[in-house]
Amino acid sequence: MTVRNTRNRKRNRILRRMLECAALLSLCLLSGCWDKLELEEQAFVVVIGLDKGPRNTVEVTFQIANPQIGSSDIGTAEGEPPSDTIRFTSSDILSAKELANTVITRTINFAHLKTMIVSEELARDEIFPHIAGAAIRDPELRREVAMIVSREKAFDFIMKNRPRLETRPHKYYELMQQRWMETGYVPFSTLNQYLQQQVTDSMFLAIYATARQHNHRVSRHEDAYLAGQVPKRAGDPVQMIGAAVFHNGRMVGTLTGEQMRWVQMLRHKASVDAFITSFSDPLEEDAMVTVRLFKNGNTKIKFDLRKEVPRIHVTLPLRIQLLSFTSLEPYATDPEMQRMLIKHLKEQIESELLEVIRLSQKKFPGDPFEWELFARKHFMTMPAYQAYGWSKHFKKAKVDVKVELRLENFGKQRTPYMQTKRKEG
Structure with missing residues (x-):
C-alpha cells in the first residue's frame, strides 16, 4: 500500500510540473497589448500625391480619411468633412510621413492606402524612380497601390476631385478601378508593375488623368481622347482616359483611350x-x-x-x-x-x-x-x-x-x- 501511494505521489508531482511548464510556455505565445492603437488614434492615408519640389525634393500630399464618415458612428461625426488634405515638402515619402506628425495628432498609417497620384512634371524627372523605389521600404505601403499620372500638380488634382456620388475618397478609386477593367480606356497599373518593368527594361503604362479641361474637342470616335479632352459639361471635373508611357522609370509619352484599347488587344x-x-x-x-x-x-x-x-x-x-x-x-x-x-x-x-x-x-x-x-x-x-x-x-x-x-x-x-x-x- 505504501509503495502504491509513493508511486501516485511521484506521478502527481510529474503531472504538476508538466502543467507548470505548459503554463509558462503559453505565456510566450501571448501577445501583449501595450502597442495597441485605437481607431481614433490613427490617421489613415487613402491617397498620396507626389509633386516635384525645389532642389531635388518632393512635395508629398496626404489625403486622410475620416473613419467615422460612412460608418455606424456617423451621428458623432455630423458636420465633419469626409477627409482632410495636407501637403509637406521633404526628401521622400517616408520623411514626409514623419514630418506629418508635427501637425497631425494621430499616427500616420498607410495600411489603407489605395492610390498614388504623380504629377506629369515629376514623372518625367530622373529623380522619380528613386522616390518610388524608396517608398516601398515602408511595410505599410502595399505594392498593389494604383498609380495615376496627373497632367497638373497632384495636389491640385486631389483638391479638385470631389465626387458627388461617393463621400469616401477610397471608395471612389476602388469603384473606378472596376470601370477601368470594363472599358479599357486606361491600363490597370500598380506600383508593383512599375517597379517590375523598371528592372526588366520594358515599357510601363500608367493611368493618365486630369482635373482640368485641355483642348476641348469633339471626335467621331468616342475613345480618341486624352484626359482633359473629353467633351463634357457638368459633374466631377476629373477625367481618366489614356495612358502615360514610361521607359526606364521615367515618363516618355502618352496614348489616347483608343490607342490604349488597341495596345491591350495586341498583348x-x-x-x-x-x-x-x-x-x-x-x-x-x-x-x-x-x-x-x-x-x-x-x-x-x-x-x-x-x-x-x-x-x-x-x-x-x-x-x-x-x-x-x-x-x-x-x-x-x-x-x-x-x-x-x-x-x-x-x-x-x-x-x-x-x-x-x-x-x-x-x-x-x-x-x-x-x-x-x-x-x-x-x-x-x-x-x-x-x-x-x-x-x-x-x-x-x-x-x-x-x-x-x-x-x-x-x-x-x-x-x-x-x-x-x-x-x-
Missing part, C-alpha cells in the same frame, strides 16, 4: 475582354457603326529574328456584336451586306492596329505590347537576349497584322423576322 493576354467602339459605315461616309468587340482568344505572335530587320506576325481573333448603325442599311437581313460589313470592319481594325504599332516604333524607345516576353524564347540565355537589344530591333521591325473577325449577332434578343422566314422557307 498576348488583355486585361479587358470586351468594349464598345464605333467605325465608319461602308455605305455612308458620314454614318457610324457601333459594335461590341470581344477578344476571341489570346493574340498569336510569331517572330523571325534571323535577319537584322526582324519580322513579326500578329494574329488577333475577334468577334463582334453589331449594336447600331445610323445609315439604316439592312445589315441584319442581307447576308451579302453582312459579308461586306465584316470585310470593311476587318480592314479598319487592321489599319488602326498598324497605326498604333508604327506610332510606338516611331515615338517610344521600347515595346508597349509586351512582345519582348515572347522574343526572349528565341534566345538560349538571358545575356544573349540582352546583347540582341530588343528595343533597338523593335523600332525597325516589319510587323504584319491579321484580324480574324467573326460576326456573332446583332445584339438583339431574337432573330430578325425576315431572317427567320428565310430559314423556315
